[in-house]
Amino acid sequence: MTKQRGIQRREFLKSAVAIGGAAAFSACVGREQVDVPRGPSNLEELPERQHAWNSVLSTDDYGNTIVPRHHGLLFLNYNREGTPTDSDRQTMETALQGIEHAYERSGDGLLMTVGYSPTYFGRFEQSLPEMYRQRGYEDVETVSQESYDFEFLVMENAIR
Secondary structure (H helix, E strand, O other), X not given: OEOOOOEOHHHHHHHHHHHHHHHHHHHHHHHOOOOOOOOOOOHXXXXXXXXXXXXXXXXXXXXXXXXXXXXXXXXXXXXXXXXXXXXXXHHXXXXXXXXXXXXXXXXXXXXXXXXXXXXXXXXXXXXXXXXHOOOOOOOOOOOOOOOOOEEEEEEEOOOO
């Protein structure tokens, strides 16, 4: 428990992330001492592919990849009108890089990905080519595609 606020550490961190998104998550990394493998100091050591995860995940006796036990999906919004500025993009990149430095890219560290919704791309004057347009969700938990700009997925095994 954090004595200053009287709430459990996990609840405090979940609230911070819910309120502040990726930047708050990155800031929480420095606040908490967690026993997980750290990410590289040089991010160029990471694979260029965003979803190059199989090589860092455990496998079962039959060679099947074992995905992390815990998944979190945050729906985030860009809280300004119009298109993001270069400064906004840099803030997002810095927050995500902070997470990559703090946690090893693995099931025992953290795996993450960011997806962009039609709402986000609707901010730009030029429309996306058809092949990049998002298709609607089918037979999945219903989420309005118009209610968020980003989806931030994190997966890991180390929740205590």
